[in-house]
């Protein structure tokens with residue numbers, strides 16, 4: 001986990017004012033890649049020109065199951081565009097994006113000399129992240145709702161802020177319907193797994209979704225892929241989403257006037273402004289797009305919200321919560337900007353342990369899985385005096401560790417597992 005925090009810090013360092021020329025463009029690209037993007041595929045390429053940055057779609061990174069028409073891909077490019085627009089004034093530039101609807105999907109951002117200013121939204125760019133943990137339920141004050149509403153509309157995109165519980169619950173029901181369809185679709189699961197990163201090492205590899213960011217365990221990659229079906233199901237996901245929504249005082253639904261690439265880009269820009277403004281106000285947010293990703297459910301959502309021909313683009317919940325740890329990032333070379341946030345897990349004090357970090361991390365996460373699967377706390381008691389295994393380690397949790405570690409080639413005696421588990425999991429001490 002060590003190199004990982006430094007990497008996050010490097011990618012998320014603030015923009016240094018006073019730079020110009022190519023360095024300024026490169027730094028603006030770094031800031032662009034801090035934008036939200038679907039499945040963290042970073043399906044974009046950047047080309048630097050004379051006073052311009054071009055953002056090109058990278059169709060090799062499409063996600064055809066969850067995003068068959070590339071709506072999310074273009075919305076993600078829009079979010080990256082918005083970061084450049086917001087960040088340019090830090091460097092004394094003003095940014096003007098252009099999009100040719102009949103072209104190859106590129107967005108050209110022209111940069112000209114402008115006023116030097118750092119707005120709260122620009123300052124929020126390196127801090128903005130999705131927070132998928134439950135929130136604390138506190139209502140957002142009216143004045144802040146108005147500020148969010150102003151930030152999150154424009155360019156043919158409207159923003160509906162739902163803050164009344166019946167209105168939130170009606171959309172939540174559709175999110176659950178969409179999630180149920182997706183979680184029961186093997187092709188969706190395969191695509192999701194392709195982009196999931198289970199271990200710290202994988203998360204550093206440069207793209208994809210770090211499983212910890214969704215509250216799932218950090219595991220060695222092969223184990224994570226093999227066990228995914230054990231710790232994730234439609235039921236468990238739906239329960240998690242319902243709890244998350246119940247903890248959120250509001251939902252934001254972004255709706256575009258027309259269903260075309262220009263408006264998908266505009267929707268991504270509108271989301272990014274909303275998210276930056278929320279971050280500046282200390283408000284957390286996370287996407288719940290299941291109801292706009294499944295066409296049949298999206299249709300029902302549009303009818304429910306009386307949208308007519310307009311497309312509901314994106315759904316975001318928002319509210320207040322504890323500060324999240326920034327837990328992963330790419331090395332910042334070819335594909336910078338892979339960053340995810342994770343809800344704090346009860347076993348995440350692992351960073352404090354010195355010595356054999358990967359194994360200790362693994363034990364702690366196995367403890368969490370054991371608890372999730374069995375409903376019992378992981379135990380390390382030894383055989384009782386009257387038993388034949390008197391004083392010996394070998395209870396169910398130790399057996400679980402032994403069985404799960406076998407494919408990894410990490411052989412340890414039951415006593416050694418017990419000793420290590422007791423040093424890693426505070427509850428076992």
Ligand SMILES: Cc1cc2nc3c(=O)[nH]c(=O)nc-3n(C[C@H](O)[C@H](O)[C@H](O)COP(=O)(O)O)c2cc1C
Pocket residue numbers: 034035036037038039040071072073075076079128129130131132208209268286287288289290314339340341
């Ligand atoms: C168009 C779009 C759709 C997204 N859909 C979802 C979603 O349905 N569920 C989710 O948890 N995150 C979703 N995300 C968030 C991305 O997973 C997230 O932005 C990415 O992993 C980078 O992490 P960060 O936003 O915390 O920096 C979406 C992002 C975008 C731009």
